[in-house]
Amino acid sequence: MLKGFKDFVFRGNVIDLAVAVVMGTAFVAIVTAFSEGIVKPLIEIFGGTGELGLGFRIIADKPATYVALGPIITAAINFVIIAAVVYFFLVLPAARVKKRWGMADAQTEVELLAEIRDLLAEGNKSTGGRHESRIGADSKELNPL
Numbered sequence: 001m002l003k004g005f006k007d008f009v010f011r012g013n014v015i016d017l018a019v020a021v022v023m024g025t026a027f028v029a030i031v032t033a034f035s036e037g038i039v040k041p042l043i044e045i046f047g048g049t050g051e052l053g054l055g056f057r058i059i060a061d062k063p064a065t066y067v068a069l070g071p072i073i074t075a076a077i078n079f080v081i082i083a084a085v086v087y088f089f090l091v092l093p094a095a096r097v098k099k100r101w102g103m104a105d106a107q108t109e110v111e112l113l114a115e116i117r118d119l120l121a122e123g124n125k126s127t128g129g130r131h132e133s134r135i136g137a138d139s140k141e142l143n144p145l
Contacts, residue, residue: 043074
């Protein structure tokens with residue numbers, strides 16, 4: 001049971017994922033600081049003269065019923081900034097790399113193994129069931145399968 005857990009944790013994907021989560025969290029903190037320091041004050045300009053900023057009260061006499069729209073707009077802007085960075089700096093370049101290196105139409109392992117199986121079957125038909133292969137560069141030995 002512990003060996004399986006160890007294999008899972010030390011598999012490359014899990015460690016890469018952990019690094020991505022930590023970096024993503026740090027990036028969110030940067031975008032949030034940007035939004036709180038720059039975007040939110042700009043949004044609050046439209047909030048009127050009140051101390052509470054952009055928003056409204058559901059019941060005029062109760063301060064607890066104030067609906068603050070500034071933080072909602074700021075969170076939406078955070079989302080758009082993060083989505084844009086992810087798309088333009090991760091998704092788009094990865095798609096270009098795949099297209100440039102011909103990986104866009106990459107076969108799955110199952111498709112590739114099926115193709116190899118079919119080629120071997122064709123080779124066996126043409127050699128009478130015997131598969132020929134060179135052992136060395138100058139060798140004329142045959143290796144039956």
